[in-house]
Amino acid sequence: MADIDEARKQFERIDTDGDGVITAAEFKTALAQEGDWNVTESVAEVIIKTRDLNGDKVLSFDEFWTYLSK
């Protein structure tokens, strides 16, 4: 069960420039910080694509939350 406050914190941690969306580059950096150095930017793009509901190639909090709460 995902908690929206936790999700918000996690989202803000990944969104390093604070513009309210997560790009592939930000996602890759976040995974690398968690120790997953195998994720390249193109892998991060694919992961984002599977969660990107409106096709703008970045993750909004709503999309992030929808993914977590599934």
Ligand SMILES: [Ca+2]
């Ligand atoms: Ca961002």
Ligand SMILES: [Ca+2]
């Ligand atoms: Ca999107």
